[in-house]
Amino acid sequence: MDIKTSKIELIKIILNIDNDKFIKKVTDFINNEKSDFWNELTKAEQAEIKNGIEQLDKGKRTSYKETLKRIS
Known part of the structure; x- marks a missing residue:
């Protein structure tokens, strides 16, 4: 069918x-x-998320505290 x-x-x-x-x-x-929120994201936003996932998969992590220090 x-x-x-x-x-x-x-x-x-x-x-x-x-x-x-x-x-x-x-x-x-x-x-x-x-x-589906993914389809509502821009290509740039999707690329950033994919990049972040790739970094996590490679073990590249930043703690929440480190992130707060960097942006404060």
Whole structure:
């Protein structure tokens, strides 16, 4: 079954549901799936995060106290 057919089948199922609570849960689920914070970040922000993860993976860490000293 292709994606378009799956969507149509899903819509048919949803149209036949009369349970308000269930519809609310489905709506909340769909809305939460749409808002992936990663996609809302700029490419520069994503690159910074990836760089930070790479540094952590290499064992390059700075303690919270050291960070506070540096920015104060």
